[in-house]
Every structure is written in structure tokens, then in C-alpha cells.
Amino acid sequence: MANRVRTAVFPVAGLGTRFLPATKAMPKEMLPVVDRPLIQYAVDEAREAGIEHFVFVTGRNKGVIEDHFDRQFELxxxxxxRGKLEALAxxxxxxxxxxxxxFTRQQEPLGLGHAxxxxxxxxxxxxxxxxxxxMLFKAEPGVLSQMMAAYEQHGGNVIAVEEVDPADVGSYGVVARGEGPDAGFAVTGMVEKPKPADAPSNLIISGRYIIQPDIFPLLAExxxxxGGEIQITDAMQTLMSRQRFTGVKYQGRSFDCGSKIGFLTANVVFALDRPDIADGFMKEVRELANRTA
Structure with missing residues (x-):
């Protein structure tokens, strides 16, 4: 039986240059989708999946993330x-x-693998x-919960994947698909940012992983x-020759909130899913659409 996954790692040391000047003084992980910061959505997803220990790999000017996950007694x-008990709860x-x-520090920006x-x-x-x-997901159950089900069955390492237009695979890590259903198939290979003609599939790695600790000695090399960085994909390719990798084509929708379009789209979708603001927000969207038509 596979060892239970109790710990989650959240790399939050990036500079967020695509969102300057907003991220000059505020970490990109604290950008809000409606009224919850991105990092909170990831932690919520991990908690739903049974994670007990939350490890944040931070960098300079990221202290506000640590403050977010601490109590603020004055507030x-x-x-x-003021009787705002629901907000307090x-x-x-x-x-x-x-x-x-x-919390631990990545003192140099040497890549995801280094983080x-x-x-x-x-x-x-x-x-x-x-x-x-x-990467923000709208999925029920959450993407990591779907991956946990595959991990309980197969053990080893698990990667969440999704389909993209074959012409776009050059921007992502891409996996080769072996036997098995969408909920848990064998991954037979992976390549980072291939040319479309050379890609083994149109299934891209989607920012969620379950990894065995054997990855650490490989990253230590x-x-x-x-990009001249230590890549997690490279270490996983080596580990794949020794251990099983399972792909999960998850049920749900992803939003790449590292891009402005993905971030803005996520705000619209999540706002429309909120009973307390959906009607008013939809009214504003319709009026805006009519004025610009």
C-alpha cells in the first residue's frame, strides 16, 4: 500500500513580472480572485484532499503570505x-x-526544481x-482529490494533465500516454516545450503533482x-525510468492566473458562481457588453 500523502509544497518565490506594477510590493500569489487570494484557493484544494502539512517556499518580499496564514488579533x-461573525468564522x-x-526560502531564482x-x-x-x-481550477472534487484516488490505486508518482490545441503544446510540458483510463493511465514519457510535430500527445502537465521523495537527490545534482534553470520535469524524466508515473486527465476547468487573460477570466467565472454577487455582476456584464457591441 502506498504511503499516505500528508504534505503539500507551494512554490511562491516567483517575482510575478507579468503583473507589474501590481506585484511590485504584493506577491502575485496574493492577487484576489473575487475576494480570496490565489494561494488560498490552492491551500483549500490541498486541505480538501487530506493534506495536513503546508510547506511554502518563499522569497524576498513574500512576508505577507506568511502573515495571511497567521492570526490577526486586532482584526x-x-x-x-462589530458583530461580523460570519466574516470572522x-x-x-x-x-x-x-x-x-x-516556510522556507529560495534565496536565488534557480527554477521550479530548485524551489x-x-x-x-x-x-x-x-x-x-x-x-x-x-494554476487555479474549478473542479468537483478538486484536482488534487482526483489525483489522490489514482495514487491510492497505483502509488508512485501522479501528474494532472489536460488537453490543449496541438498547435499550442510548445508552451508546456507534454506527456506520452500509455494504457489506462482518463482517471489513471500510465505515463510513458514527457518532454518540455516540444515542437508540435514532435509532441507525443496534446496532454499537458497542469501544475499539480504527487511525487516520491526520490526526486530530491536528482534535484540536488x-x-x-x-531557460538555464533547474527543471522539475527533467528530474521526473530520470525518475520515470525507476518508478511508475500515472497521469490523471482531471474533470474540471483550469485558469492560468500567471497570465492576465487567465486571471481576468477566472474572476468572471468565479464571480458568476457566487450566489451573493452573481445577479448583480451579470447585470453589469450585460450592460457593458451592450455598450461595446
């Missing part, structure tokens, strides 16, 4: 005194239990989930790949 007292629900959130390696001592010799907060 709590003010909400209590929501803030308290969002917090990991004491001692279950850990994951920085979490090695906090993860220990156990499998872990890796969630990229830029510090081999640089695409």
Missing part, C-alpha cells in the same frame, strides 16, 4: 465587536492549525503533493535545463 477583535476556517504551516529542492528537509522521506498556485 478578529474588531469583527467580533471564515477567516478562522482558512487558517492551517498551529504548527502545520512551514522544490529547498523544501527537502521539511518534506522528509515521504511522498508529497506539489501545487503551483498560478543541480542540472540546468530549459
Amino acid at each position: 478578529e477583535v474588531t469583527l467580533q465587536e 471564515e477567516l478562522q476556517r482558512d487558517l492551517p492549525l498551529a504548527g502545520l504551516a512551514s 522544490v529542492w529547498c523544501a527537502r528537509d521539511l518534506v522528509g522521506n515521504q511522498p508529497f503533493a506539489l501545487l503551483l498556485p498560478d 543541480g542540472v540546468k535545463g530549459a
